[in-house]
Amino acid sequence: MNKELEHSFVEQLQKHQNIIHKVCRLYTNNADAHNDLFQEITIQLWRAYPKFRGESKFSTWMYRVGLNTAITLYRKSKRRISTQEFDNVQFKIKAEEYDDTEERQLKLLYKAVHQLNDIEKALVFLYLEDKDYREISETLGITEVNARVKMNRVKKKLKTILNP
């Protein structure tokens, strides 16, 4: 593949890399796994790039390939052995004045989201990214009605996890 293509790809990926980071954050539990999935999503994006026609935005396309990799294509690699806690390593949380109760609730919420299954996580992720139900349904390959139904179930499930 030619250098120009590679250059334009890397440029756009670099700009939107947070999308991949956010997918990795939901689907992995430690820094090594995060990096490993990041790597795999990058490879899958690069492989699919020649077929990217620009019909959708680069970022929209990234959501799809990123989630497909996390849910379906990615095979956990065996080179991961470390169990390092990822919070301190992979990203920093900006220091801001936060209400203690809210902070605690948020922590519990993130933990609860991690307990969801792969499909539920994908729904939550797209919802958090402010995607509408049309895009959610197209990304997952289900109808809009079913996406809404599932989303309501996920909300209920989160409630149950938080208040057992």
Next chain:
Amino acid sequence: MDELELLKKDWQKGRIEFKSYSDSDIYPMLHKKSSSIVKTLFYISIGELVFWLLASVLPYVLSPTFREKLDISYENPLFIGLTILSYVIILTFIYLLFRSYRGISSTDSAKKLMESILRTRKVIKYYVIFNLSLFFLSIPLSLYFEYQDNPEFHQQIVEASTTQMLIFYIVSIVIAGIIILILLLFYRVIYGILLKRLNRNYKELKKLEV
């Protein structure tokens, strides 16, 4: 407030600062080896093709006695017909496999991607079933050809008692059965492990349609 809304508010704030990769970090990533499930499936299917082709070609190449026998059998038009048929089927499988791999695209929807991977796995499954049936069929067929072409064997069969024949049949069926069972178990384990997560997620998506 709805829990998810609270989470969304926080998520949108972008309080998290991820490690930012530079261009020079990303370039080498593009050329690293992928560990995707499709790649593994691809290697397994190549392995299957090679294994079954070798299983049919190697005895011919390695054993002169076998070659001699087979050369006699090749004089029988039925045998030639069956051999040609089996190679046509193998070529068809190679084509189907190639086509279904081309159909797998990471830019499809999650469900469609899963379906095309499962379709590929099905092609491999049918290929294995075809080979196992061929293996199973080859036992009575080879006995038939042996009976036709080998006067000694012919004589032995004619002279054998009913009990002897019965034991002979049972033993061949049991041995073939055991071999097939072992192979089937082997495949179950391999694909079971590889596709466990995919099957689970696919079921989860399908469940929504009911």
